[in-house]
Amino acid sequence: xxxxxxxxxxxxxxxxxxxxxxxxxxxxxxxxxxxxxxxxxxxxxxxxxxxxxxxxxxxxxxxxxxxxxxxxxxxxxxxxxxxxxxxxxxxxxxxxxxxxxxxxxxxxxxxxxxxxxxxxxxxxxxxxxxxxxxxxxxxxxxxxxx
DNA sequence: GACACATTTTGGA
DNA sequence: TCCAAAATGTGTC
Numbered sequence: 079x080x081x082x083x084x085x086x087x088x089x090x091x092x093x094x095x096x097x098x099x100x101x102x103x104x105x106x107x108x109x110x111x112x113x114x115x116x117x118x119x120x121x122x123x124x125x126x127x128x129x130x131x132x133x134x135x136x137x138x139x140x141x142x143x144x145x146x147x148x149x150x151x152x153x154x155x156x157x158x159x160x161x162x163x164x165x166x167x168x169x170x171x172x173x174x175x176x177x178x179x180x181x182x183x184x185x186x187x188x189x190x191x192x193x194x195x196x197x198x199x200x201x202x203x204x205x206x207x208x209x210x211x212x213x214x215x216x217x218x219x220x221x222x223x224x
Numbered sequence: 225g226a227c228a229c230a231t232t233t234t235g236g237a
Numbered sequence: 238t239c240c241a242a243a244a245t246g247t248g249t250c
Contacts, residue, residue, distance in 0.1 A: 141247085142247080143246085162231080172245090173229075174229095174245060176229065176230050176232095177247065177248085180229060195232085201230025
């Protein structure tokens with residue numbers, strides 16, 4: 079398995095991946111050098127809006143989690159959905175969706191930052207600032223593309 | 225096997 | 238209108 083990192087604001091984005099499958103993505107303050115798929119560097123620079131043809135190993139399988147992750151990955155660039163909407167689509171409950179996002183093995187690929195609370199931003203790990211920055215960037219890019 | 229969770233919704237005061 | 242508690246599935250201890 080390959081491993082590498084790139085930067086987003088003050089954070090390092092560490093990616094563990096194979097050819098076209100991403101196994102794990104983490105946000106760390108420091109990271110070792112290494113290469114990441116070009117989709118990551120483009121996306122984080124605001125020059126790409128998806129990770130095609132990359133997929134996440136979290137999307138595989140038929141557990142409730144996998145269904146939730148598939149629903150989340152359908153959210154279009156620059157849009158958001160609520161925990162309740164995801165829960166309904168996946169046939170489960172909002173609490174479970176929150177748990178799934180919290181344990182999301184591959185942020186960015188599964189755009190957990192696009193999942194918000196009914197009446198607020200929701201949460202994000204390890205830092206809500208990352209979620210806010212990603213959403214702000216996506217909104218900006220969408221606006222520029224118009 | 226119990227408990228913790230990035231929530232939401234509903235019922236009672 | 239606001240507060241409190243239940244619902245619910247998975248991973249970790």
